[in-house]
Amino acid sequence: MPESLADAHELVDDLVGDQAIEWDRAGLIPDGVLRTLANRGLLCAEVPEASGGLGMSSAANGEFTAFVGSRCSSLRSVMTSQGMAAWTIQRLGSSRQHAAYLPRLAGGQLAAVAFSEPDAGSDLSAMTTTIEPDGDAVVLRGQKVWTTAAHYADLIVVVGRYGSGAAAVVVPTSASGVTVTRVPRPSGCRAAGHADVRFDDVRLPVIAVLGGGQPLMLLVTTALAYGRISVAWGCVGILRACLDAARHHARTRRQFGRPLAQHQLVGRHLANLLTGEQIATRMCEHASRCWDSGSPDMVVASVLAKQVSAVQAAQGAAAAVQVLGSVAAHEGHAVERAYRDAKLMELIEGSTEICQLILSDHAVSMTA
Ligand code: FAD
Structure with a gap:
């Protein structure tokens, strides 16, 4: 595990080198690069040490984020998504949910966060995705667009309507009913793995629901x-x-x-x-x-x-x-x-x- 920002910067320089141009052209960051950084907890470096993370301050992680952004904005975008997913779980989840998800994100799995929908961009209050209780599970239905890093993600934190309020759910991309379709040739951050994602009657355990009932x-x-x-x-x-x-x-x-x-x-x-x-x-x-x-x-x-x-x-x-x-x-x-x-x-x-x-x-x- 890198012990300092200098070590983290050196690792990024070793991994990225002069390849950002190729990744941009191909629209892909090699899996090995993402997994190496994810395994070391560097894509969500603010996850507390008690949850298996590096426990970096926002100031230190910010400098690291700027360093990654100076080398490759696509990689930085993946990092932003991973950090946002981890933060959402940390902020809205119970201690049981922290134990279930945060060590996975700090230890190698990749995550994305999905708010935007075809008719809900700037106006997220127009969101129509629903999360509905069904026996001992919940069912997720809806469509999200432009989800950064969804192409690489093992988990997507999806925001939707839940009763009279809202919730976020942690959805494995391997779950039945999840369809991830890449956004073809985006104008920028081309290797950030942007994708549109459909959720057709996706059944999830109740532990996947974060912050249920909060105002959207x-x-x-x-x-x-x-x-x-x-x-x-x-x-x-x-x-x-x-x-x-x-x-x-x-x-x-x-x-x-x-x-x-x-x-x-x-x-x-x-x-x-x-x-x-x-x-x-x-x-x-x-x-x-x-x-x-x-x-x-x-x-x-x-x-x-x-x-x-x-x-x-x-x-x-x-x-x-x-x-x-x-x-x-x-x-x-x-x-x-x-x-x-x-x-x-x-x-x-x-x-x-x-x-x-x-x-x-x-x-x-x-x-x-
Ligand atoms: P619109 O909402 O249709 O807006 C079009 C224009 O109108 C904009 O200039 C906007 O500022 C302006 N406008 C809208 N309403 C007003 C108003 N009331 N007053 C003044 N101006 C207004 N979404 C996710 O959920 N997860 C992601 O990871 C993610 N990653 C993205 C990555 C990229 C590269 C891009 C391009 C998008 C991503 N998005 C993601 C979606 C992004 O959040 C939306 O594109 C953004 O919220 C704007 O929505 P829109 O594109 O539908 O534009």
């Missing part, structure tokens, strides 16, 4: 808080990769008799990239500090971190493409991938507009 939006917000911080740190990784590539190119490529970096309009892009990376990092550090101290500001801090980091990553990746010119026009180049991957970060875990609505509600309700 409370349950969604609980799960998404982890996902937002994780995506935000992943965006910091995108910004760091773009800054590195743009800096290196601007120093070494010469036009009009001098390095690009000495042309002030190119330098402005570098300044903006550095500013974006610093702002996003500070927002993520703040959100992780709130998370680690159990602060009531944690939910708003996670929305702020996600909003700022996703917007900065999308703008920063576009600036990096501009600095690299035709070099970044090669499909698969790290900056070209970053450009595609970063744009998607503005759509997920609450799009930019949905985050703005949440922040606007917060701003209105604040006392002076």
Whole structure:
């Protein structure tokens, strides 16, 4: 088991190397890579040691997430899904459920989280998936879309209606009635294993039900808080990769008799990239500090971190493409991938507009 962040970074560098471009092209991360990281508990490193995990703080796991995100956003996306599944079980589950599921997620199994449906994207209150008691079991019916990592997952945490409220259920992908269909050629994070998933009369034991009867939006917000911080740190990784590539190119490529970096309009892009990376990092550090101290500001801090980091990553990746010119026009180049991957970060875990609505509600309700 890696003993420090440095060991974890070294392991990721060994496993990823220069292969992210191939994984992006093939739309697949090799199973061995995912299982190695999962076996070591690194895909959900905040699972407490008492449940078989590494017990990392949000701040330390955030830095690790940024490191993975700087190498491969698809792998970081799988990591976000695994961490969000583990957090949802930890937050909503009983001690019996913790013992049943968390050691599996910290010890090699892969997991995804499914909220979105064909007619319930930004508006998750329109969700129609149902979880119904049936004797000594529950039955799950519905369809989910765009579930990140579902193609690789052994378990999917599925959110649905449960009586007059909502619940999440832990569903083995091998269960009868589960059909996983890959999303063909997504525009970004191409190797993250996005899939649409159907649940046709899937019978599950009652122990699979988490947080039964909670208000739907409370349950969604609980799960998404982890996902937002994780995506935000992943965006910091995108910004760091773009800054590195743009800096290196601007120093070494010469036009009009001098390095690009000495042309002030190119330098402005570098300044903006550095500013974006610093702002996003500070927002993520703040959100992780709130998370680690159990602060009531944690939910708003996670929305702020996600909003700022996703917007900065999308703008920063576009600036990096501009600095690299035709070099970044090669499909698969790290900056070209970053450009595609970063744009998607503005759509997920609450799009930019949905985050703005949440922040606007917060701003209105604040006392002076
Ligand atoms: P819509 O909700 O149809 O929105 C379209 C546009 O309208 C957006 O710009 C949106 O911001 C805007 N809009 C909508 N309502 C409002 C409003 N009230 N005010 C202002 N603007 C508004 N889902 C999962 O459950 N699990 C996953 O793991 C997962 N991973 C994903 C990974 C990727 C790469 C992608 C692309 C999607 C993923 N999703 C996942 C789905 C994702 O959460 C949804 O795409 C997202 O919530 C937006 O929903 P939508 O695509 O249906 O867009």
